[in-house]
Amino acid sequence: MTDLFAPLTVGDVLLRNRVVMAPLTRMRATAPGDLPNDLMVEYYRQRAGAGLIISEGTQISPIGKGYMDTPGIHSEPQVAGWRAVTEAVHADGGRIAAQLWHVGRVSHESFHQGALPVSASALPYRNRTTVRGEDGQPTRVDCPTPRALTLAEIAETIGDYRRATQNARDAGFDLVEIHGAHGYLLHQFTSTTSNHRDDEYGGSVENRARIVLEVVDAAIDAWEPSRVGIRISPFGSFNGLTETPDGESMALFLAAEFTARGLGFLHLSEPDWAGGPTVDDEFRRRLRDTYDGVIIGAGNYDPEKAERLLAAGLIDAAAFGRAFIANPDLPERLRTGAELNPPNPSTFYGGGEIGYTDYPTLVG
Ligand code: FNR
Numbered sequence: 001m002t003d004l005f006a007p008l009t010v011g012d013v014l015l016r017n018r019v020v021m022a023p024l025t026r027m028r029a030t031a032p033g034d035l036p037n038d039l040m041v042e043y044y045r046q047r048a049g050a051g052l053i054i055s056e057g058t059q060i061s062p063i064g065k066g067y068m069d070t071p072g073i074h075s076e077p078q079v080a081g082w083r084a085v086t087e088a089v090h091a092d093g094g095r096i097a098a099q100l101w102h103v104g105r106v107s108h109e110s111f112h113q114g115a116l117p118v119s120a121s122a123l124p125y126r127n128r129t130t131v132r133g134e135d136g137q138p139t140r141v142d143c144p145t146p147r148a149l150t151l152a153e154i155a156e157t158i159g160d161y162r163r164a165t166q167n168a169r170d171a172g173f174d175l176v177e178i179h180g181a182h183g184y185l186l187h188q189f190t191s192t193t194s195n196h197r198d199d200e201y202g203g204s205v206e207n208r209a210r211i212v213l214e215v216v217d218a219a220i221d222a223w224e225p226s227r228v229g230i231r232i233s234p235f236g237s238f239n240g241l242t243e244t245p246d247g248e249s250m251a252l253f254l255a256a257e258f259t260a261r262g263l264g265f266l267h268l269s270e271p272d273w274a275g276g277p278t279v280d281d282e283f284r285r286r287l288r289d290t291y292d293g294v295i296i297g298a299g300n301y302d303p304e305k306a307e308r309l310l311a312a313g314l315i316d317a318a319a320f321g322r323a324f325i326a327n328p329d330l331p332e333r334l335r336t337g338a339e340l341n342p343p344n345p346s347t348f349y350g351g352g353e354i355g356y357t358d359y360p361t362l363v364g
Helices: 038-046 076-091 151-170 185-190 205-222 247-261 281-290 303-311 322-326 330-336
Strands: 008-010 013-015 019-021 052-059 096-101 128-132 138-142 175-179 228-232 265-269 294-298 317-320
Touching: 019 330, 038 076, 052 076, 052 175, 076 096, 076 151, 096 151, 151 175, 151 205, 175 205, 175 265, 185 205, 205 228, 205 247, 228 247, 247 281, 265 281, 281 294, 303 317, 317 322
Parallel strands: 019 052, 019 317, 052 096, 096 175, 175 228, 228 265, 265 294, 294 317
Antiparallel strands: 008 013, 128 138
């Protein structure tokens, strides 16, 4: 019987178990330069027991940044910083994917020398992000109304994803995960609430999905289909992007296209941990019938939920977010039924080692 501790392959990448570390923004990169640093190496090394670590959201370009102290993967020094992370994870037998991130409108002028963030359309919306305040500390601010990307800029953005995939490969990552979820750029294109374009990137499901598939194709071109995965969140409301009526048909349209391309994995972010609805098994079944690669489920998973969905054949692996923040040795704790350390939300974003690399393991 398949359980959380059975190995799994994504293409030719062997995962030693099915306990995945969810992508987690922790805002501890080095400024200036948005560089991965030694503290991040230690944090990921501690969590190498995961079947697969998915990195925190990592911007593919300067304009793709939307929060203070998040790392990038568009410059040489960033690639060198990530190489130290992947080497540490590999030395402990782990596997790691880079989450490729463009925040789109979830950003602020202060990151872009006063220029506006970009999106599918220039629509006012309500949301906040985190910038460095005058005292150097994280400060919450309103996001401005973005400007719409031109067709030439969409082509450039796709090129940025291609280069970021190449960089991830050069940095020693095992896989890339395209961030298509949570109200960020790609989701801003697929959703009718944020995309009012009247060109080939707006309107029908096919048109709104176009940029996502062009990004996927660019990533495949830079590597190969089995090395590329994508995260989607068809339900719920994230970052000022409210639930859309055709979220499910968009997800299934995309899933069929991912199957046609032989994509390595599809990561479903479920929204009930953030106040959204619970995903039902009928949708899971339709997704399974439409997409033939590895499916990772995330959002409010515990071992019971994970084992139930694995046994039903509806997922292949389960990702854990907050539990991995607080428990570097989470797979071992789940395997032995040990107690879990509780996470401290006040140290999730920004700061140093406190609440980052100082959570205790079972053995010293
Ligand atoms: C997140 N999440 C998230 N998702 C993502 O796709 N990219 C990211 O960079 C982040 N960053 C992030 C930071 C923090 C502090 C939290 C708590 C969450 C969402 C995360 O991957 C996961 O879907 C949720 O945490 C729900 O899973 P759990 O925590 O219920 O296991």
